[in-house]
Amino acid sequence: MGKEAARTPWWTWAFPALAWAVLLVMPFAGTSGPVAVAAGAALIAAVFAAVYHAEVVAHRTGEPFGTLVLAVAVTVIEVALIVSVMLAAPAEKAGLARDTVFAAVMIVCNGIVGLCLLSGGVRHHEQGFQVHGASAALAVLAALTTLTLILPNATSAPGPVFTTSQLVFAGIISLVLYVSFVFVQTVRHRDHFLPVEYGNEDAHAPPPSGRTAVVSAGLLFATLVAIVGLAKSLTPALEVGIARLDVPKAVVGIVIAALVLLPEGLAALRAARANRLQTSLNLALGSALASIGLTIPAVAVVSIALGQPLELGLGLKDQVLLALTILTGVITLGTGRTTVLQGIVHLVIFAVFLFFAVAP
Numbered sequence: 001m002g003k004e005a006a007r008t009p010w011w012t013w014a015f016p017a018l019a020w021a022v023l024l025v026m027p028f029a030g031t032s033g034p035v036a037v038a039a040g041a042a043l044i045a046a047v048f049a050a051v052y053h054a055e056v057v058a059h060r061t062g063e064p065f066g067t068l069v070l071a072v073a074v075t076v077i078e079v080a081l082i083v084s085v086m087l088a089a090p091a092e093k094a095g096l097a098r099d100t101v102f103a104a105v106m107i108v109c110n111g112i113v114g115l116c117l118l119s120g121g122v123r124h125h126e127q128g129f130q131v132h133g134a135s136a137a138l139a140v141l142a143a144l145t146t147l148t149l150i151l152p153n154a155t156s157a158p159g160p161v162f163t164t165s166q167l168v169f170a171g172i173i174s175l176v177l178y179v180s181f182v183f184v185q186t187v188r189h190r191d192h193f194l195p196v197e198y199g200n201e202d203a204h205a206p207p208p209s210g211r212t213a214v215v216s217a218g219l220l221f222a223t224l225v226a227i228v229g230l231a232k233s234l235t236p237a238l239e240v241g242i243a244r245l246d247v248p249k250a251v252v253g254i255v256i257a258a259l260v261l262l263p264e265g266l267a268a269l270r271a272a273r274a275n276r277l278q279t280s281l282n283l284a285l286g287s288a289l290a291s292i293g294l295t296i297p298a299v300a301v302v303s304i305a306l307g308q309p310l311e312l313g314l315g316l317k318d319q320v321l322l323a324l325t326i327l328t329g330v331i332t333l334g335t336g337r338t339t340v341l342q343g344i345v346h347l348v349i350f351a352v353f354l355f356f357a358v359a360p
Contacts, residue, residue, distance in 0.1 A: 060213035099253025110350035116272035118343030152313035160313025171297035178293025
């Protein structure tokens with residue numbers, strides 16, 4: 001244990017401590033320019049620490065359980081952030097959950113997956129993964145996105161909303177689909193989500209001790225809470241900046257999703273560059289599923305319990321982009337082998353999403 005502690009980088013605990021220090025000072029210092037810059041720097045530093053601790057826990061628990069750790073932890077914190085912002089301004093933030101969930105899907109399925117396929121393809125030319133696992137994830141993702149983000153536009157309720165009974169039903173089926181996927185991934189067909197092969201020598205390194213994994217798990221949770229706390233504290237300054245730039249309010253959801261998904265994105269990218277594409281896809285697709293499967297039931301409970309308005313239906317432009325994303329994912333991940341071309345295709349779709357979000 002002493003050798004393991006000696007090998008633990010100092011910044012893996014110093015950065016979370018810095019993030020918490022800045023977070024505790026912000027209520028007294030406000031969100032002026034220098035404070036906002038310091039908070040942003042602390043947030044980015046904390047993200048790198050979160051990635052390190054998530055990889056320690058993942059190495060200890062093994063695949064595919066390890067990739068679930070960061071996905072579920074980040075999504076739980078994401079839900080807390082969305083709910084807290086919704087409660088602060090119910091009428092103005094009725095569509096925040098929809099915007100954030102949709103942004104998370106686009107960031108994961110096009111941005112993160114695209115970067116992973118491109119960087120892995122540049123470094124290793126061609127990479128392999130389990131087709132059965134990717135197909136299962138995409139099937140659940142298609143069902144979840146259609147039933148929660150598109151179906152509200154076709155119901156009898158006025159506007160892009162569900163009635164109370166419909167919202168309850170949507171929350172239940174979201175949980176059923178996500179829990180079923182986790183059961184298949186970790187129990188029933190666990191082999192479909194295991195790496196085909198490892199291309200780096202670190203893959204066979206001995207796992208960390210249980211004590212080290214527990215410490216990293218605690219630091220991971222504390223770091224994620226600090227990340228979301230800083231993101232929430234910076235949200236008012238972000239909204240002011242967006243208002244001055246005269247861009248749509250949906251950009252707030254994109255920024256929130258990007259901040260929360262940054263640890264997963266970096267972890268997935270590192271795995272792809274290490275020729276562990278299966279781990280990378282487990283992280284990416286699993287986080288997209290968790291983002292919908294856990295967020296929709298949570299915001300549904302808040303909406304019903306507190307009478308908060310909740311808009312879930314996407315506009316026509318976003319529906320087209322979502323359909324293109326699912327279709328492209330089925331094609332690019334349908335062979336079990338990827339090259340740089342697939343990564344470029346996903347990144348182009350992501351660029352289109354960002355462009356039309358700013359200039360609709």
